[in-house]
Amino acid sequence: MSSLRSHDDTWDIATSVGSTAVMVAAARAKETDSTDPLIRDPYARVLVSGAGPGMWESFLEDGMQDRIAEADPAGAALFANMLSYQAVRTHFFDRFFAESVEAGIRQVVILASGLDSRAYRLPWPVGTVIYEIDQPKVLEYKSATLAAQGVPATAERREVAIDLRQDWPAALKAAGFDPNRPTAWLAEGLLMYLPAEAQDRLFEQITELSAAGSRVSAEAVRHHDEQRRARMRERWEKMATDLGIERNVDIQELTYNDPGRSDVTDWLNAHGWAASGTVSTDEMRRLGRWVEVAEEDYQDGFSTFVVAERQPAG
Secondary structure (H helix, E strand, O other), X not given: OOOOOOOOOOOOOOOHHHHHHHHHHHHHHHHHOXXXXXXXXXXXXXXXXXXXXXXXXXXXXXXXXXXXXXXXXXXXXXXXXXXXXXXXXXXXXXXXXXXXXXXXXXXXXXXXXXXXXXXXXXXXXXXXXXXXXXXXXXXXXXXXXXXXXXXXXXXXXXXXXXXXXXOHHHHHHHOOOOOOOOEEEEEOOOXXXXXXXXXXXXXXXXXXXXXXXXXXEEEEOOOOOHHHHHHHHHHHHHHHHHHOOOOOOOHHHHXXXXXXXXXXXXXXXXXXXXXXXXXXXHHHHHOOOOOOOOOOOHHHHOOEEEEEEEOOOO
16 A cells, blocks of 8 residues: 555646656657657657656666666666566557547547647547546646647647546536547556555446447556565665665555455456456567566566457447
C-alpha cells in the first residue's frame, strides 16, 4: 500500500502523481532524439522543459547511461530497460489506437491523460473526438504549454477536468460523450496509482459506458513481493546518491501494491469483453529492446499490455 496517498489528494504537473507524467514525457523525448527511435513525440521535450527542475532532467542528460555504467554496470542495464519500456509501451498503445480507428471507431477516451500528446501527434481520421480526463491543473498545463508553441490538435480534443475518484462518467457525458457509440479507451500509466477496489470500479464504469464494438487497452500491474520492491528501491536510491540525481518523488510511495488486485485480462473476459494480454517484456524482446539483467526477479516488475473488445449483449 502507499503511505503518501489519501482519498482526496490532488496534484499539479510537478508534484505527486503529476510528476510521473513529466518523467514519462522525458523518456519519450529521449527516445525521439535517439538515432533509431521506436516512437516519435515532437512535443515531449517542450512539455518537460516547462515543468521546472526535477529528476526527469536526468533522463535527458547526455552521457547519463555512461555515468551509470561507471558507477553500477548492472544498473546501466536496468536504466536502459526502464527507458526502453516507455518507448515500447507508447508504441503498443499507438498501434492500439491505429487499429481502433481502422475498425471505424471515432470516439476516444484517454483516462488520466497526463502529458499524453496523442491528440496532437497521431494522424486521426476526420470526425475523431478525443476526450482527455485528468486533474484540472494537469490538463491546463499541457494545453497552455502546447498552445504557446502554436501546436494544433490533430483531432477534436475535449478536456474533462475531473479526478477519476469523482463522478467522471457524468462529467464525460456532459462534455458530449455518447455511450451509444463504440469507444476506444486507454488506461496507460494509471492502474498502479489506484487501490484494487478502485481499479475494479473503473472497469465497471468503462463497461457501463461501452457500446458493443468498443475497445479498451490498459497497462496492467500485479502485486509484487515487498522484499523485491525494497531491494529495487535501495538500488535506485544508491544510484541516485552516487550520481547526484535529484530525487523529488518516490514512485513506490505513490503506487498501491495491493495483493488482492484483479487480473485485468481475467476481469474483462468475465464481464462482457474478449480480452488478451501481452507481457511487456515479451514485447520488448520482440522489438529488440530488452537488455538481459542478472536479477532473476527484475522482469516481474514490468506489466502486461491488455487489449479487449466489448461483445454484444446476450
